[in-house]
Amino acid sequence: AQKITQTQPGMFVQEKEAVTLDCTYDTSDQSYGLFWYKQPSSGEMIFLIYQGSYDEQNATEGRYSLNFQKARKSANLVISASQLGDSAMYFCAMREVQPSNYQLIWGAGTKLIIKP
Amino acid sequence: NAGVTQTPKFQVLKTGQSMTLQCAQDMNHNSMYWYRQDPGMGLRLIYYSASEGTTDKGEVPNGYNVSRLNKREFSLRLESAAPSQTSVYFCASREGTPGELFFGEGSRLTVL
Numbered sequence: 001a002q003k004i005t006q007t008q009p010g011m012f013v014q015e016k017e018a019v020t021l022d023c024t025y026d027t028s029d030q031s032y033g034l035f036w037y038k039q040p041s042s043g044e045m046i047f048l049i050y051q052g053s054y055d056e057q058n059a060t061e062g063r064y065s066l067n068f069q070k071a072r073k074s075a076n077l078v079i080s081a082s083q084l085g086d087s088a089m090y091f092c093a094m095r096e097v098q099p100s101n102y103q104l105i106w107g108a109g110t111k112l113i114i115k116p
Numbered sequence: 117n118a119g120v121t122q123t124p125k126f127q128v129l130k131t132g133q134s135m136t137l138q139c140a141q142d143m144n145h146n147s148m149y150w151y152r153q154d155p156g157m158g159l160r161l162i163y164y165s166a167s168e169g170t171t172d173k174g175e176v177p178n179g180y181n182v183s184r185l186n187k188r189e190f191s192l193r194l195e196s197a198a199p200s201q202t203s204v205y206f207c208a209s210r211e212g213t214p215g216e217l218f219f220g221e222g223s224r225l226t227v228l
Contacts, residue, residue: 106158
């Protein structure tokens with residue numbers, strides 16, 4: 001069963017508008033973490049933001065915020081005031097805490113294109 | 117600030133050939149990982165090393181071997197390359213909490 005679902009394969013957004021990228025997850029663990037990464041066309045993977053399952057407040061990092069709705073098992077990335085440089089693939093990933101293991105489970109990604 | 121360095125960045129192989137992807141990190145991280153990325157899919161874990169001297173299989177280990185040479189270096193070997201191994205390979209390392217991964221720039225491998 002797919003554990004991380006990103007339902008938007010691609011999105012077009014006008015520059016300066018806010019963007020919400022969807023991510024839903026499935027886990028039976030109480031302790032887990034959610035990550036968002038950006039992959040520009042150059043190919044590198046860039047860490048954006050992290051949300052722990054026990055964090056009471058939504059994570060924020062500059063223009064990035066995470067809309068964490070634990071009961072709905074969603075962890076949507078919000079980018080405020082989008083810029084042309086935000087055009088990239090965005091991946092949501094979940095860390096499950098296992099006894100002697102650390103693995104991230106990745107979504108298939110959303111391709112975001114910012115229009116001028 | 118080198119971070120995680122992978123070599124080579126590009127490689128073309130013929131079916132049956134072998135090669136090793138090299139990875140080194142200078143952040144003194146204990147854990148290192150090898151992922152592959154295929155179009156339309158998220159990253160899939162091939163092998164990982166939680167600490168120097170240990171390695172474990174990930175989701176898609178078949179056809180690969182790894183060596184954790186020391187704390188800095190973690191190599192991935194394809195003994196007999198197959199077209200299904202055409203992919204982009206990423207090495208990553210991490211340490212501590214929250215444990216975000218630091219990635220290399222990726223290695224694009226084509227097997228003909």
